[in-house]
Structure formats: structure tokens, C-alpha cells
Amino acid sequence: MTMQKYKLKIMIAFALLLSLIFFHLNGAEFNWNFNFETTDSSILFKEIRLPRTLTAILAGSSISIAGLLMQTLFKNPLAGPSILGITSGSSLFVAFYTMAGIQLFSSNWDIISAGILGALLFSIFILFFSKYVRQQTTLLIIGMMLGSFTNSIIQVIENQTVAEKLQTYNFWGFGSLQHVYIEQIPLILLTFTLAFLMIISHIKPLNTIVLGETSAQHLGIQVNKTRFVIIISTAIFTGVTTAFCGPISFVGLAVPNLVKIWFRTTNQTILLIASAFIGSVFLLFCDCIILCLEDIVQIPLNSITSLIGAPFVVWLLLKKRIHDNL
Amino acid sequence: MITCNSLKVGYIDPILQCEQISFTTGELYCLIGKNGAGKSTFLKTLMGDIAPLSGKITIANRPLSLIEPNEKAKLIAFVPSKFDGIPFLTSYEFIAKGRIPYTNFFGNLSLKDKEIINEAVEFTKVGYLLDKETTLLSDGERQLISITRALAQDTPYILLDEPTSFLDPENKLKLFSLLSKISKSKNKLCLISTHDIEFSKLFCTNYLVISQKTKTITLEKFSNNSSNLDIYKKGFEEAYLFLTQRTDNPLDFG
Amino acid sequence: MRFYVYLCFYFSILGCNQSNTIPTQSTKKNIVPFANYLKVYLHDNFTEVQIISPTSNKIEKKFALIPHKKTITLSKEYEIIHTPIRNLVALSSNQIGMLNELNQIYKVKGVSNKKYIHNRTVLKLIKRKKINEFGSVEEINPEKTNQLKCDVICYSGFGTPPPNDRKFKLLHTACIPNYDWNEATPMGKLAWIYLYGYLTGKEKEAISYVRNVNHKYNALRLTSQKNKNGKTILSGALIGDSWYLPAGKSYNATLLKDAGANYVEQFSTGHGSVKISLEKCLQKHKNAAIWINPGSSSLRQLSSQNKHYEKFNAFKNKSVYCYTHNANFFWENSTLLPHRLLQDLILLSHENDPKDSELFFYKKLTQ
Numbered sequence: 001m002t003m004q005k006y007k008l009k010i011m012i013a014f015a016l017l018l019s020l021i022f023f024h025l026n027g028a029e030f031n032w033n034f035n036f037e038t039t040d041s042s043i044l045f046k047e048i049r050l051p052r053t054l055t056a057i058l059a060g061s062s063i064s065i066a067g068l069l070m071q072t073l074f075k076n077p078l079a080g081p082s083i084l085g086i087t088s089g090s091s092l093f094v095a096f097y098t099m100a101g102i103q104l105f106s107s108n109w110d111i112i113s114a115g116i117l118g119a120l121l122f123s124i125f126i127l128f129f130s131k132y133v134r135q136q137t138t139l140l141i142i143g144m145m146l147g148s149f150t151n152s153i154i155q156v157i158e159n160q161t162v163a164e165k166l167q168t169y170n171f172w173g174f175g176s177l178q179h180v181y182i183e184q185i186p187l188i189l190l191t192f193t194l195a196f197l198m199i200i201s202h203i204k205p206l207n208t209i210v211l212g213e214t215s216a217q218h219l220g221i222q223v224n225k226t227r228f229v230i231i232i233s234t235a236i237f238t239g240v241t242t243a244f245c246g247p248i249s250f251v252g253l254a255v256p257n258l259v260k261i262w263f264r265t266t267n268q269t270i271l272l273i274a275s276a277f278i279g280s281v282f283l284l285f286c287d288c289i290i291l292c293l294e295d296i297v298q299i300p301l302n303s304i305t306s307l308i309g310a311p312f313v314v315w316l317l318l319k320k321r322i323h324d325n326l
Numbered sequence: 327m328i329t330c331n332s333l334k335v336g337y338i339d340p341i342l343q344c345e346q347i348s349f350t351t352g353e354l355y356c357l358i359g360k361n362g363a364g365k366s367t368f369l370k371t372l373m374g375d376i377a378p379l380s381g382k383i384t385i386a387n388r389p390l391s392l393i394e395p396n397e398k399a400k401l402i403a404f405v406p407s408k409f410d411g412i413p414f415l416t417s418y419e420f421i422a423k424g425r426i427p428y429t430n431f432f433g434n435l436s437l438k439d440k441e442i443i444n445e446a447v448e449f450t451k452v453g454y455l456l457d458k459e460t461t462l463l464s465d466g467e468r469q470l471i472s473i474t475r476a477l478a479q480d481t482p483y484i485l486l487d488e489p490t491s492f493l494d495p496e497n498k499l500k501l502f503s504l505l506s507k508i509s510k511s512k513n514k515l516c517l518i519s520t521h522d523i524e525f526s527k528l529f530c531t532n533y534l535v536i537s538q539k540t541k542t543i544t545l546e547k548f549s550n551n552s553s554n555l556d557i558y559k560k561g562f563e564e565a566y567l568f569l570t571q572r573t574d575n576p577l578d579f580g
Numbered sequence: 581m582r583f584y585v586y587l588c589f590y591f592s593i594l595g596c597n598q599s600n601t602i603p604t605q606s607t608k609k610n611i612v613p614f615a616n617y618l619k620v621y622l623h624d625n626f627t628e629v630q631i632i633s634p635t636s637n638k639i640e641k642k643f644a645l646i647p648h649k650k651t652i653t654l655s656k657e658y659e660i661i662h663t664p665i666r667n668l669v670a671l672s673s674n675q676i677g678m679l680n681e682l683n684q685i686y687k688v689k690g691v692s693n694k695k696y697i698h699n700r701t702v703l704k705l706i707k708r709k710k711i712n713e714f715g716s717v718e719e720i721n722p723e724k725t726n727q728l729k730c731d732v733i734c735y736s737g738f739g740t741p742p743p744n745d746r747k748f749k750l751l752h753t754a755c756i757p758n759y760d761w762n763e764a765t766p767m768g769k770l771a772w773i774y775l776y777g778y779l780t781g782k783e784k785e786a787i788s789y790v791r792n793v794n795h796k797y798n799a800l801r802l803t804s805q806k807n808k809n810g811k812t813i814l815s816g817a818l819i820g821d822s823w824y825l826p827a828g829k830s831y832n833a834t835l836l837k838d839a840g841a842n843y844v845e846q847f848s849t850g851h852g853s854v855k856i857s858l859e860k861c862l863q864k865h866k867n868a869a870i871w872i873n874p875g876s877s878s879l880r881q882l883s884s885q886n887k888h889y890e891k892f893n894a895f896k897n898k899s900v901y902c903y904t905h906n907a908n909f910f911w912e913n914s915t916l917l918p919h920r921l922l923q924d925l926i927l928l929s930h931e932n933d934p935k936d937s938e939l940f941f942y943k944k945l946t947q
Contacts (some may be wrong), residue, residue: 027723040726040751047750048723077413098740110740159820165738171718178721179743204433208426210412218373219479220399220427264459266415294724298715 006270009263013277017057020284024053028291047182055180056287057280058188059241059248060255062195064279066237067252068259068271069199073230074136075212077260080253081238084139084231085146089122090115090242091173092150098169099161111172112184112243119239122146127231131224136213174300175246177287188240195236199272202229206268248283250305254313255279261316282309327351328372328483328515333381335364335371340379342368342536344543349517351482354509356526357519357543358561359536365519368536368543369485372517373404385483399427403476407488409468411461417471418456421447424478446477449512450504466497473504477512484508486518490525498522502529523557535560613790615771617759620778625652627663627778634762635739643754645778659754664781665731671717672736673911674760676702678773681789681916684780689728690714698908717742717755726751732779734758764851765834766918767794773916796919797838800926804840810929812842814861814868814894816853817875818886823861825854832873839922841929844868858888866892870899870928877904878946900945901928910941 026033027049036042066081073079081087097114126143133139158166180188199206205226208216213223241248259274260266286304293299299307328349334340342364349355359365370376372383374390383390385401393401403424412420424446425439435443447453452470455463463471469489476484486505490498502522506529509516517534520526533546537560548556558566608621608628619630626646633640644658654660669690670676676699679685685701690712697703705711712728714720717735722744725733730753735742737757742748748755760772770790777786804810813836816824826832827850836843844865848854856864871894876882879900882889889895903910914921920940927934928942936943 043750044723044726047747048721075412111743162738167716168718168738168740171716176718176743179718181746201431204426204429204431207433208423210415211420211423214375215404215406215423217375217395218399218402218404219423220394220396222395260414264414266412266419291721294721295709295712298713298719 002265006263006265006267010270010274010277013274013281017277017281017284020281020288021053021057024056024284024288024291025049028288051180051182051185052177052287053284054185055177055188055245056283058185058192059177059245060251060279060281060283061276062192062237062241062279063248063252064255064259064275064282065196065199065272066234066241068256068268068275069206069230069234069237070252071256072206072210072268073227074140075210076140077257078253079140081234082147082247082249082252084126084143084234085122085150086119086126086235086238087242087247088147088150089118089120089125090239091118091247092153093118093121094172094243095154095157095169098172099157099165115243116239119235119242123231123235123239126235127228130227130231172246173302175248175302175305177245177283177301180244184244188244191236191240195233198229198233198236200269202226203269203272206230207266210266210268246302248305249302250309251279251282254309255282258313258316327386329382329384330372331382331384333371333383334379335368336379337367337376340541342541342543343381347534347543347545349483349515351515352509352513353515353532354506354530355515355517355532355534356523356530357517357534357536358521358523358557359519360538360562363536363538364541365536366487369404369487369517369519372485373402374398396427399479399481401481402483402485403479403481405469405472405476405484405486405489407491408465409460409472411459411463411468413459413461415460416456417452417458417460417463418443420460421452421456421471421475421478424475424480427479442480443478446474449477449508450474465492466494466500469493469497469501470504473501473508477508481514483515484517486516488519488521490518490520490522495525498525499528502526506530523554527554527557533557533560537561538563612771612774613794614765614767615760615763615774616768617762618772618775620774625650626654628658629756629775629778631737631757631759633737633739634759640737640739640757641741643756659749660752661731661754661779663779665779667728667730668732668734668779669714669720669725669730670734671714672734672758673697673908674769674772674913674915675734675758675776677912677916678776679780680912681773682776682780682782682785684776684782687780689730690720690725690733692716696908696911698906698912718744720744722747722751722753725753732756734775736761760915764829764831766831766838766915766921767797769831769915770918793917793919797922800919800922801838804838804922804926804930807840807930810839810841811869812844812865812867813929814844814865814871814892815873817873817882817889818858821857822855823858825856825861827852827854835918835922835925836929839925839929841870841925858886862888862891868892868894869897870894870901872901872925872928872942874900874902874945875904876902876945877943880947882945898944898947899933901939901942902945903941903943905943906941914941 063081070079070081070083071077093114094111097110129142130139205221208219208221209226217223255278256275259271259278263270263274286301286308289304290299290301330344330347333344335342357365371378422435422443425435425443426433428439429435450470450473452474455467455471460468490501493501502525505516505518508514531548531550533548534543535546536543546560555566555569558569608623610619610621612618612620617632617634619632621628626644629643629645630639631641642658644654644660645663646652646660648662667687667689670679670688671692673696676697679688680699685699688702688711691697691702692715693713694703694706702711706713717733720733733748733753733755735757737759742755745755758772760769763769770793773786773790777783815826815832825845828846828848829851830853833843833846837846845854871892874882879898894900924939924942927938
């Protein structure tokens with residue numbers, strides 16, 4: 001049956017993920033280059049490579065799942081995690097911290113806590129609106145307004161700041177998987193698991209809301225509660241990732257669409273798992289390219305995701321001729 | 327049985343009212359009225375999507391406002407006027423969503439659920455559509471599977487909001503005949519809002535008419551041999567005058 | 581070209597001279613003269629380097645420089661660097677200049693980008709892939725610096741540690757923020773060469789170099805200040821809609837004051853920059869005799885940026901001077917040779933139309 005086909009595809013994705021994990025851990029080189037004989041090389045593995053790989057996996061899954069959730073909630077394949085203004089919240093607070101010099105936290109957790117706080121605050125904002133707004137489109141527009149509003153504030157701050165501080169913010173904006181420490185991984189993992197469990201426990205409402213909110217309501221689903229859960233978990237997925245890795249673009253939009261084209265289903269359980277795997281694979285792949293080209297040219301993560309992703313998705317769209325389907 | 331008691335319907339100001347109407351299972355009802363008369367609003371009120379401004383609705387002797395969403399979904403099913411299809415969603419998956427009020431926490435289908443789905447599919451004869459994606463179906467086919475989903479929902483009451491408006495005459499006929507068959511052989515209540523009086527008259531005798539003047543809904547019975555004009559007279563006065571007298575042209579906007 | 585405008589602006593506004601007292605250690609004396617944000621203490625068995633943050637005026641980082649083969653247990657607040665260091669990454673231009681002066685340029689294994697480099701040796705080594713281009717400190721992979729045996733990464737600091745600071749530390753690579761660009765005096769800026777002296781074991785050379793330059797600088801300053809009739813000087817250019825001028829107590833204003841120039845904003849307060857609109861600038865400074873640091877290398881380029889520039893007298897008389905014709909040379913050496921910079925400014929503010937050959941860094945803008 002079809003279920004068998006899905007399982008096979010998920011297995012393929014998983015195998016791809018495993019091999020990429022090894023490749024990435026090996027510093028994106030083909031010959032095995034690790035010995036744990038010296039303390040330096042084991043530190044290298046534990047403190048540099050391992051967190052980078054784990055971050056790629058977690059960030060890739062988080063952003064892709066967040067994108068999927070937004071696309072399901074808004075019934076719009078163009079929705080992504082940045083669409084609700086959650087990323088903008090993170091950006092604004094990081095801008096406050098790096099450029100306006102508003103220090104809220106001790107230095108070890110600075111940018112990260114600013115990012116998480118911003119995401120959380122803005123999702124509360126969105127949640128507040130979502131209670132009073134009847135249509136998702138309106139909510140979408142509010143999210144976009146919030147985005148351009150914060151962008152303007154950031155521009156004002158940028159205009160007032162000195163070059164060096166601007167640079168910190170810009171580099172955060174480029175996105176990077178390198179800046180996470182191994183001791184921060186459990187926190188990311190914890191929040192990821194929390195948000196994932198939250199979504200899995202609402203898999204039935206999620207599978208119903210595919211039909212649209214009104215239909216879901218007629219099938220006995222508590223739509224407001226479902227919307228709340230979806231927004232909260234998206235905020236956690238996006239907020240934490242954005243805080244640690246910067247606003248990673250494109251992945252949240254592309255991966256869920258890619259997965260839908262490949263799996264041709266609306267079954268959210270399958271899409272969730274597949275998006276998590278393919279998201280990790282995609283980000284690991286991008287980071288491997290960064291590692292490979294490190295000696296020649298430094299490419300920011302956000303450039304590489306779009307550079308590789310955009311042509312690939314366009315090619316896929318043309319090949320599958322699914323334009324009447326999206 | 328659905329009962330409405332001194333109901334006032336609308337969003338802020340009442341646009342529609344009725345004294346007392348009861349619908350019983352095993353019957354087909356047609357709701358007719360002009361565009362903007364409040365047909366959809368009335369149906370939404372019956373679905374519990376919007377609360378009545380005053381008055382009471384009881385379903386199976388229970389007040390509508392007190393029924394839990396999931397319980398309500400086991401009592402009333404709703405078919406919208408148009409279903410556009412959802413990318414990658416197959417007809418079978420779509421029909422299976424009708425079982426959601428009955429499934430477990432994760433929404434898995436039990437054997438019994440599958441049986442009921444198959445039964446509904448057999449009844450509407452849409453077996454040949456099951457593996458197709460909903461976006462690839464024709465409007466008529468999509469309307470058929472929407473009704474099949476409502477059947478799979480296994481409710482005593484089914485409300486349909488202008489289900490025939492996007493269909494060709496052949497499909498309109500087919501749909502009315504199917505709905506009449508459903509209400510008779512499955513002992514369900516089907517309430518259809520429609521403008522297709524000519525087709526509906528072949529299968530339906532119970533009409534809920536929204537009067538233009540008084541903005542009230544009344545339940546009228548038309549025997550099978552009463553003419554279309556009798557119905558027009560109740561619900562579409564201007565059209566009735568135009569068709570019967572033809573003295574001048576009341577529809578002339580000039 | 582925008583980049584140079586930016587650099588000029590950056591150079592002119594970032595002098596923050598805070599004279600607040602910094603908590604110093606009671607027992608030993610800081611041996612670095614002039615500098616506000618770098619302190620070096622000589623202890624019995626190690627050298628302590630303190631980097632002071634200009635924003636908070638507190639110690640940002642403490643390093644213990646310990647000779648190789650020696651082991652000392654120190655409290656955790658120190659980051660340990662074994663000296664002389666094997667290799668280093670130097671991300672800003674004047675670090676290259678200082679290391680070159682100390683003959684330690686061969687220890688550089690990484691720079692920011694070759695387009696900001698003047699030094700021939702470094703350019704050659706970049707071409708041969710012996711020196712990496714890292715961009716900025718945020719972009720460096722700690723694994724790479726470990727491979728290259730770099731003990732130190734020197735970068736321009738701005739208050740927050742780089743995101744991978746602790747990862748570098750675990751691999752025994754120290755990240756040293758440099759606040760030379762925050763120093764309010766040319767000599768304070770130069771004194772940062774002490775850091776590179778102590779890191780590379782060339783401290784004697786560094787100390788004598790500073791002493792030497794200070795001598796020359798003071799001699800020039802004293803002669804120029806006897807001459808009271810310095811010309812009026814306008815500095816900077818429009819960035820966006822604002823004209824940025826060095827504030828009265830900034831590095832650039834100090835240089836102009838030492839040159840005996842009549843700098844238009846010399847009495848303004850503040851250590852950073854004065855920001856005024858074009859209209860205000862025209863009103864106040866239209867008649868300045870000399871215009872320096874516009875960030876362009878030709879008059880045509882300037883007027884294509886903004887037609888209103890032509891209204892300034894200095895523009896009309898073609899008395900506009902800048903260093904952008906050889907900007908990388910300026911960035912690498914102006915810190916190192918403050919007396920030559922001062923000499924240029926003295927010429928500009930006292931001589932009538934000095935020849936390009938007389939000027940060291942500056943050049944008159946061509947048509």
C-alpha cells in the first residue's frame with residue numbers, strides 16, 4: 001500500500017541523513033581524519049565539530065517543521081516561519097542588544113537570550129491578535145506588518161550605530177551553525193522535544209485543519225486551541241533556532257514544499273517526520289559546502305541555502321509539473 | 327429533530343427571524359430565498375458557528391449551545407457550496423476525514439470506521455475516484471465526495487449550502503436525486519439551500535421560504551403537482567410578477 | 581569608494597577619550613604609556629596584559645603571558661598565552677603595520693581580506709596560500725586556527741566577545757580585542773605596539789620605538805604650536821544625510837590641535853563625532869580654507885556624490901586633501917608613524933599649497 005511507499009522514502013531520507021552526519025562530522029572530507037589520541041583533537045571533536053553537526057540537525061528540523069506548520073495553518077505554500085513576524089522579533093531584540101547597547105543578560109548568553117526573548121514577545125503579540133482575528137489572512141498581514149515595522153526600527157538603529165557594532169549584527173543576520181557551544185545543545189534539544197511533543201499530541205487537529213478552519217470546526221475540532229498550539233510551537237522552533245543560528249532563510253519555505261512534492265500527501269505525521277529529516281539533510285549539506293569551500297571563500301549560511309535551494313526547487317517544480325497542484 | 331423557537335438571526339442586527347419550525351429526519355428540506363436574504367447565515371446559526379441573537383435552537387431535544395463541539399460533529403454534518411480541492415489530498419483521505427469525530431487521540435481509523443467509509447462510498451458510487459487527488463477532480467465529482475464525507479460522518483442531520491450552484495443541469499439532477507435517496511433510505515434530515523427550484527421540485531415538497539417583505543422564514547408544503555410559480559410567489563415576488571403578468575418590466579433597472 | 585567614505589568616517593568619529601580612572605593593581609605599575617585601554621604589568625614570573633573595555637571602562641580580558649616551558653598555576657580569570665607566540669591572525673590593518681615594524685610579519689597566518697592589505701610580503705603570501713583570508717572574527721572556524729598553530733587572534737573589539745570565544749580558548753587560541761581605535765591620542769594609539777612586542781618577544785624593540793616616535797612627535801608639536809595662524813580646516817564628509825566631523829576631544833581633533841590648525845569644530849565637546857546636516861555645515865564651515873578626509877580621490881568624484889560640495893570654498897580653491905589614493909598604506913602606517921601624519925597636517929595648515937612630494941600620507945585631490 002501507499003503507507004509502505006512512505007516508509008521507504010522516510011528510510012531513504014534517514015539513510016541520507018546518517019551518511020551526511022558522518023561526512024559533516026569528518027569535516028566534510030572523504031578520508032577519515034580523526035584520531036582521539038591527543039587531547040587537542042578530542043577537544044576539537046567534542047567542542048567544534050560535534051556541536052556544529054548537532055546544531056545543523058536541530059536547526060534544520062526546527063525551521064522546516066515550523067515552515068510546515070505555518071503552511072498548514074495558513075493553507076498557503078508560501079508561508080514560512082518568518083511570515084508571522086517571529087523572526088523579526090528575534091532580529092529586533094538582537095539589534096537592540098548588539099547595536100543600541102541595551103544589555104539585558106550576562107555576556108555568556110547575550111545574543112541568544114535576546115533572540116529568544118524577542119521571539120517569545122512577538123509570538124505573544126501574534127497570539128493576542130489571533131484571538132480576535134477571524135481569518136488567517138488577516139493574521140498573516142498583521143505578521144507582515146509587524147515584520148516591516150521592526151525592520152524600520154532596526155534601520156533606525158543601524159543608522160545610529162558605528163561600523164563595528166553594525167558588523168556584529170550583520171554577521172548574526174548571515175546565519176551560522178558555528179556559534180553554538182556543546183553545553184547549549186541540551187537546551188536546544190529540550191525545547192525542540194517540547195515543541196515536537198506539543199505538535200504530536202495535536203496531530204489529529206493538525207490533520208483536520210488541512211481542510212480549513214471552518215471545516216475543521218464542523219468536524220468537532222477546537223480551532224482556537226489548535227491555532228494557539230501551532231503558533232506557540234512555531235515560536236519555540238523558530239525563536240530558539242533564530243537566537244542560536246541567526247535568521248536562517250529559505251529552508252523553512254523550501255523544505256516543506258520539497259517534502260510535499262516528494263511524498264505527495266497531506267498526512268501531517270509523515271510530513272512532520274520527513275520535514276525534520278530533509279531539513280536536517282539540507283542544512284547539513286549546505287554546511288558541508290561551506291566547510292569544503294572554507295579555504296577558498298567564506299560563504300555565509302544564508303547565501304548558500306538560497307544558492308543551492310532556489311534553483312533546485314525551481315527545477316523540481318518544472319520537472320514534476322505540479323503547478324496546477326500547488 | 328431540529329427545532330427553532332422564536333429565532334432571530336444575524337451578526338449585529340437581525341436579518342432574519344422565525345416563529346417555530348421543526349425539521350424531522352427522513353425528509354428533504356429546501357431553503358429558498360433571494361441572494362443576501364440570509365440563507366447562509368441561517369445555516370451557520372444552525373451549525374452553531376454564530377450564536378442566534380435571540381431565541382433557541384434544540385437538536386435532538388438538547389439546546390445547541392450546550393453541545394460539545396465533538397458531540398455536535400456527530401449530530402450535524404455540513405457541505406459547503408464549493409470545495410476547491412487540497413493539493414496531494416486524495417478523495418479517500420478526504421472522505422475519511424468525516425470519521426474524525428469518532429477516531430482516537432491520534433486520529434487513526436478503526437475497522438468500523440473503514441466499514442462506514444466503504445458503505446458511504448458504495449452509496450454514492452464514487453469508488454472510482456478514491457485514489458485521485460482532490461485538486462484533479464471536476465466540480466461535480468468534488469461535490470459528490472463532499473456529500474460522501476458528510477455521509478461518512480454518520481450524522482442524523484446534514485446541512486448543505488447551495489451544493490448545486492456550480493454544477494451543470496445533469497449533475498444538479500443527479501445531486502438532488504442522491505440527496506432525496508439519502509434522506510429516505512438512510513432516514514436522515516437533509517436541509518439544502520438552493521436556487522434551483524425546478525430541479526428541487528422533482529424531489530422535494532418541504533420548502534423553507536424566506537419572505538422578502540417580512541424577513542421571516544416559514545415552512546411551506548408544496549404538493550408534487552403544484553407549479554414552480556407557486557414557489558416563486560412565496561420567495562421571489564418580483565420574478566413571480568414578471569413571469570405571470572408581464573405588464574411591464576419590473577426588472578428593468580433603467 | 582563607499583568603503584573609504586566609511587573608513588574615513590569610522591576613523592574620524594571613533595575616538596572615545598574617557599579619562600575616568602581605571603582600577604589598577606596596587607602592587608605593580610602599568611608600563612604602557614599614553615594608552616587608556618591597554619595595560620601591561622610585569623610580575624615576577626609572568627606578564628599580565630589587561631584589555632580595558634572603552635564602553636564600560638572595566639577590564640574586559642586578562643591575559644597571562646608565560647614563557648614557553650614554564651608552568652605556573654594562575655587563577656581562572658587569566659587566559660594563558662605562551663610567549664613568544666608561534667603564529668597569529670591579525671584582522672586589522674594597523675596590526676599588520678606594527679608586526680611589520682617589529683619584523684614579525686612572518687608569524688601572520690590570517691588576515692581579513694587582501695583588498696585591505698598594502699604590505700607586499702603579506703600580499704605575496706596570500707597569493708601563495710600561506711596566509712588565509714578569514715573575513716572577520718565571527719567567520720573563523722576554530723578548527724582552522726588550531727591547524728595553523730595560531731596562538732592569538734587580534735581583532736578590533738567593540739565590547740562583546742566573539743561568538744566562538746570559548747571554543748578558541750579550549751583550543752588554546754586567545755582572542756585579543758584591540759581598542760587602539762578608541763584611543764584619543766595618536767601616541768595612545770601607537771602604544772598598542774607594546775602588546776605585539778610582548779606577544780612576540782620583541783618588547784624591547786617596541787618600547788624603544790614608542791620612545792623614539794614620541795620624541796619626534798613632541799618636537800614637531802612644540803614647533804608648530806609657536807605658529808598661531810593656522811588655517812581653518814574642515815574634516816569629513818556626508819554619510820547619508822549627515823556630515824560627520826571629529827568632535828573636539830577625538831583622536832583626529834587632537835592631531836589637528838597638535839598641528840596648530842584652526843579646526844572648525846575644535847571647541848565642540850565629546851570624544852566621538854559631531855553630526856550635522858549639510859545645510860548647517862554650509863552655514864558654519866563654508867569658508868574653511870582646507871578640507872581634509874572627504875574620502876574621495878578626485879574632485880569630480882566628490883561633486884558627483886553631491887553637487888553641493890562645490891559650494892565650499894575649499895572645493896572652489898581645490899584645497900581638498902585626502903589619503904584615499906593609497907588608503908591601505910594609510911591604514912597600515914598612520915598609527916605607526918603619527919609624527920609623519922602630524923607633519924602632513926602641519927604642512928597643510930601652515931604652508932600655502934604644499935607639494936604632493938612634501939606630503940607623506942596626504943595628496944591633493946585631482947580634478
